[in-house]
Every structure is written in structure tokens, then in C-alpha cells.
Amino acid sequence: MKRLALATLCALTLGAVQAEGPAPSYDLVIRNGRVLDGLGNPWINADVAIANGRIAAVGKIAERGRKEIDARGLYVSPGWIDMMDQSGEVLRTEGRAENKLLQGVTSAIAGEGGTPVAAEEIPAYFAQLERQGISLNFGSYYGTAQARVAVMGDGAGEPTPEQLEKMKSLVATAMRGGAVGVATALIYPPDSFQSTRDLIELSKVAASCGGIYASHMRDESANLLSAISESIEIGEQAGIPIEIFHLKGAYQPGWHQLMPQAVAQVDAARQRGVDIAADMYLYEAGGTGLEITVPSWVWEGGFKQGLKKLESRKVRERLKREVAGGSLPGWSNLVHASGGWDRVVLANAYNPKYERFHNRSLAAIGKELGKDPADVAWDIVIEAQPHRAMALFFMMDEKDIETALRTPWVSLGSDASASEKLNATDALGLPHPRSYGNFPRLIAEYVRKRGVLTLPDAIRKLTSWPATRMRQFDRGAIRTGLWADITVFDYDRIQDRATYQNPTATPEGIQYVLVNGQVVVSEGRHTGAKPGVALKNSGCAKDPADART
Incomplete structure (x- = not known):
């Protein structure tokens, strides 16, 4: 009981001493990090102080921050x-x-x-x-x-x-x-x-x-x-x-x-x-809408008319010949670019009928269904409406x-x-x-x-x-006066974990992220903060409507 009372007294005394000390000079100080300035220079050991959303000081900082991050062993970058x-x-x-x-x-x-x-x-x-x-x-x-x-x-x-x-x-x-x-x-x-x-x-x-x-x-x-x-x-x-x-x-x-x-x-x-x-x-792999496999002339009358054309057997026979023949003026043939339908993978059909085929090639789907892969692709495009069926193209x-x-x-x-x-x-x-x-x-x-x-x-x-x-020009570097957009990471642990089979796995090793001086990611978790701003063009010295040939 005496030990508990003594511990409580010590804690209260420490709090009193801290309260009596000088007020924090900065909103936040990142200490002991390996600072990469973003300009291509090697890292240095330094502290980074932040006030009012901007980088206030870089170097050995004696003053305190209201919040502090110990970045020892971590890299601090813009x-x-x-x-x-x-x-x-x-x-x-x-x-x-x-x-x-x-x-x-x-x-x-x-x-x-x-x-x-x-x-x-x-x-x-x-x-x-x-x-x-x-x-x-x-x-x-x-x-x-x-x-x-x-x-x-x-x-x-x-x-x-x-x-x-x-x-x-x-x-x-x-x-x-x-x-x-x-x-x-x-x-x-x-x-x-x-x-x-x-x-x-x-x-x-x-x-x-x-x-x-x-x-x-x-x-x-x-x-x-x-x-x-x-x-x-x-x-x-x-x-x-x-x-x-x-x-x-x-x-x-x-x-x-x-x-x-x-x-x-x-x-x-x-x-x-x-x-x-x-x-x-x-x-x-690139990723885009499966409708890209359709030559562009089909869409010349607009998208709705193009979908109607795509239902025609006669039109499809022509399209299959064009897909097999390579690119046309005004159309890039991504099937040919990928090396064939076996390298075009269905990613999202927006249709329960095709969900079991996700992450499989159009060639394999066509073989299982006993259909031409082109017909499978274009059926999926039509049946996904009003959504856009998606595919991966390994190009x-x-x-x-x-x-x-x-x-x-x-x-x-x-x-x-x-x-x-x-x-x-x-x-x-x-x-x-x-x-x-x-x-x-x-x-x-x-x-x-x-x-x-x-x-x-x-x-x-x-x-x-x-x-x-x-x-x-007021972002992108660790320099006094710039906005404090900062990423703190562990070089030894940083790893992308997302794969084609598991594309929504979050990465490892990103410890802290600051946007305009506020901590948005802390120890790998989003804090819920929303300090972002719109990055708007402000270069209209004259009315742009005056730009003429």
C-alpha cells in the first residue's frame, strides 16, 4: 500500500514538473530518424520539427513537441x-x-x-x-x-x-x-x-x-x-x-x-x-475494361449503339478476324499485345454467372464453356451493364x-x-x-x-x-518552410503484400504518414484524420479563353 502511494506521488510530481516547464515549441517532433530529403541525397541522422502544418526545423532539436515520434532505426522521407x-x-x-x-x-x-x-x-x-x-x-x-x-x-x-x-x-x-x-x-x-x-x-x-x-x-x-x-x-x-x-x-x-x-x-x-x-x-499486367477488346469502329455511333452491334453474330465474325489480325487504325489490340486470350484474365464480371471464372484466362473460360474466347468476353461486356467488366492484360x-x-x-x-x-x-x-x-x-x-x-x-x-x-514547389522535400507531408518507414520490413490472387492485402513497414503536419497513419493504422487539401492550378495570369491559334 505504501509503495502504491509513493508511485502515485512520484507520478503526480513528474506531471507537476512537466507542467511547470517551458511550453512545447512545436506541434510535433520526429526524433532520431534517418532523414532522406527527397532530393536524391544520402540520409542523415536528424530530428524534424513541425508547426502549423509545415516543417519548422531540421537537425538536432532540443525543444519539445506537443507530440513526439521516436523514429530511431526508421527512414523519414517526404x-x-x-x-x-x-x-x-x-x-x-x-x-x-x-x-x-x-x-x-x-x-x-x-x-x-x-x-x-x-x-x-x-x-x-x-x-x-x-x-x-x-x-x-x-x-x-x-x-x-x-x-x-x-x-x-x-x-x-x-x-x-x-x-x-x-x-x-x-x-x-x-x-x-x-x-x-x-x-x-x-x-x-x-x-x-x-x-x-x-x-x-x-x-x-x-x-x-x-x-x-x-x-x-x-x-x-x-x-x-x-x-x-x-x-x-x-x-x-x-x-x-x-x-x-x-x-x-x-x-x-x-x-x-x-x-x-x-x-x-x-x-x-x-x-x-x-x-x-x-x-x-x-x-x-495492365488492367482495364474488357470492352477494349472490341475494335473502336463499333463505338463510332456511341456506346449504346455499339452494344447493340456487339450482339450481332455477323458483326462478331468480322471483329474476330480483326482481333486475330492485329491492331487497326484508331484501335490498339490488347489481346494481340498480350500474346493471346490465354494472357487476358477476367478480373470482375459484375455478374454472379461468371464469378467462378474470376482470375482465369478468357481462353480457359472459353474452353470450359465450349465457346470462342471472344464471344465469352463480349457476352460478359454486354451482361455486365450498367457496370464495366474488368480484365487483366499481361502485356x-x-x-x-x-x-x-x-x-x-x-x-x-x-x-x-x-x-x-x-x-x-x-x-x-x-x-x-x-x-x-x-x-x-x-x-x-x-x-x-x-x-x-x-x-x-x-x-x-x-x-x-x-x-x-x-x-x-512547397511540397516534396524535407526543407524548412515546406508543408509537412512525411512518410516514415522501416526499410528492412517494408513490403508490398498485394498479389494478383490477393490484390487487396495491405503493405507492411509504413509506420507513420503525415499530411500537412497531421498524423494520418500511426504505427501502420489510419487515424481517421482528414487534413488533405485540393491541389489547384493557380497559373491563370490571363483569361485562358484568349488562347487562340
Whole structure:
């Protein structure tokens, strides 16, 4: 009893002494970490102090923080940036983005398909995200196809001069509303119906606001080099930086050939002053809607009419010949690029009838059902409506991934959405391991295991380079005065656990994640905090509608 009383007295005395001491100088201090500044420099032993959401001091810090994290034996880096996110819609209803934060991601740039709202609604959209709360920082491109569909629908055809002017006006509105640039997904209709000339004209408007032209190019397989040439032409003619989404050599017959040529092509463009770069994910399989296996001419009258055409036996016979024959003008044949239907895997049919076939190839499904794999694929596309049936296309090779990753101008983008619930498929409905593993995989697989990159350079690709690329000069580095987006990880334990068979397994080794100075992940668990902000373009020095040919 006396011992208990003495312990209580000591505890009270300690509390009194602490209360009488100087007030904490900082909101939070991360102590004893191996600090990687994000700029490619080796780590140093240092403390990092944070106040009012920003990095207040780096070095040996004697003053206390209201909260303190002991990072002894851990690495402290700037927060990681997802350069090709797909969370624009889901963040409106679920802002925690747990599968992103648990990977160390603190900022995400979305918009391959544009914003989930019309151009004039973008300011209200960003305001809604901040009002409701999001756990990471978030920016978005506006889709050139959004403008096109708003003006002339989802069918094929060239816009009239008047229609093109209306599209330019919508791009101007989007840029004034905070879009970081314009984006295209030229492999998919109706994006694929846009001409290079139209894209140049729309990009000129975005360029007048300091925006970027980002593109899922027309072809990432057999015609990869010509697709890069088109992107370069758009950049040069419009005077706009170019970001190639998910750079890949997605063509089995061209493995180990196309990617080195693509890297050389981009290097040559950069040497002559073209501001072009790329991002990528670190997997051999791409993932997208199964409707991509249908040649684009089917969709020229719009998607609904295309579905009706797809029901025709006569149309299907023609389509099968075209799929077997390779790519067509305006259509990239991902079946051929993958090496056949046995390398196209059903991921999500949105139909109980086909659930037992998930994670099996279309060739195997066709054999079991006694049907042509093409008929199986297209039946699934039709029967999934109004949802989008999803598939994995095993088109890439690890050697090409390493080649691209070694280039200094490549960053990382997941091409994945936040999930509504942890350990659930992302909001796109695509069960792909990139949704839960892309960022820790860079360190676990390509730094620690294979030695493709050094740790400082890997961190640079995740932090200062994408921040610089997106003109977010107040983020991406451990420097006094910058926003305190910080990822703390255990190098020995960091591991992506998501696989094609178990794509929603969360990674290990990400200990703490801070967004704007607030702890969002603590000891590997999401805290529920939502301190994220909208990353908006603010470069409109003049009215972008004034950008003319």
C-alpha cells in the first residue's frame, strides 16, 4: 500500500514538473530518424520539427513537441506522390483513402478520364472535398473528351469550328476552376475520336494557365513510338509540358526493343527542349475494361449503339478476324499485345454467372464453356451493364519495367482508385495489386531486392520529382518552410503484400504518414484524420479563353 502511494506521488510530481516547464515549441517532433530529403541525397541522422502544418526545423532539436515520434532505426522521407490516381469520384463520399495512405501516399493527381463534374462545377467540387474532409492532398486534370462529349456527344466525327471554340471555352473554365491541366485517354472511345489538331488547340488553352497535357496515349504496344511522337507534337505545338501516363512497352513481340527505343525518343526530345516526362506502375499486367477488346469502329455511333452491334453474330465474325489480325487504325489490340486470350484474365464480371471464372484466362473460360474466347468476353461486356467488366492484360516484361524505372524523368502512378473500405477492391472495381502495393513495391522489390535503384533515388522519384513536375514547389522535400507531408518507414520490413490472387492485402513497414503536419497513419493504422487539401492550378495570369491559334 505504501509503495502504491509513493508511485502515485512520484507520478503526480513528474506531471507537476512537466507542467511547470517551458511550453512545447512545436506541434510535433520526429526524433532520431534517418532523414532522406527527397532530393536524391544520402540520409542523415536528424530530428524534424513541425508547426502549423509545415516543417519548422531540421537537425538536432532540443525543444519539445506537443507530440513526439521516436523514429530511431526508421527512414523519414517526404510524403509520396501518386501521379496517376483514379479517386476523383470516390473521395466525394469516402475521404479516408486508406489503401493509398497505408502505402505512404500523401498526394494524388487524378483525371485520366477528367473530373467527375462538369467544368463549371469544379470549384464547388474541390470545395466539397475540403469541406467533407480528405486524408490526402488531391488534384485533378480536366478531360478533353469531357469537353467534346458536352459539345458533340460520344460519337465519332470532326468538330466544327464553332464546336471547337465551345470546347476551348470549357477547358478555360476548368483551368480557372483549378484543374492542373488537360488529360486524354486516347486508347478509349470517345477520346480516340479526337484528332491531334483538336488536342493541340485545347492544350493551348491549358498552357496559358501553366497547365500540363497528360495522356494515356493512343497506343502503348506495337505503335508506341508513333504515339509518343504525337504527344511530343502536341507539346511542341501547344507549348505545354507533356506527361505520359503509365509508360509501358505493352507488346509481347516487342519486349526489350520498344522500351529502350521509347526512352531514347523521350531523351532526344528533352535534349532539344521538350518538357516531357512519364509515370508508371510496377506490374506486368495492365488492367482495364474488357470492352477494349472490341475494335473502336463499333463505338463510332456511341456506346449504346455499339452494344447493340456487339450482339450481332455477323458483326462478331468480322471483329474476330480483326482481333486475330492485329491492331487497326484508331484501335490498339490488347489481346494481340498480350500474346493471346490465354494472357487476358477476367478480373470482375459484375455478374454472379461468371464469378467462378474470376482470375482465369478468357481462353480457359472459353474452353470450359465450349465457346470462342471472344464471344465469352463480349457476352460478359454486354451482361455486365450498367457496370464495366474488368480484365487483366499481361502485356509487360520485368526487364522493360526496370529499363523505364532507371530513367530520371519517370515517377510513379498507380492507375488505381482509393477503395471505399479497406481490403476491398478499389472504387473502379478492378482487383489489381497496384491499388494496394505500387509504392512500397518500389523500395521492397526494386531497391532492396534487385538493386535497380538506390534508396535516395527511389525516394526522389516518389517525392521531389513529381512535386516539381506538378509545380508543387512547397511540397516534396524535407526543407524548412515546406508543408509537412512525411512518410516514415522501416526499410528492412517494408513490403508490398498485394498479389494478383490477393490484390487487396495491405503493405507492411509504413509506420507513420503525415499530411500537412497531421498524423494520418500511426504505427501502420489510419487515424481517421482528414487534413488533405485540393491541389489547384493557380497559373491563370490571363483569361485562358484568349488562347487562340
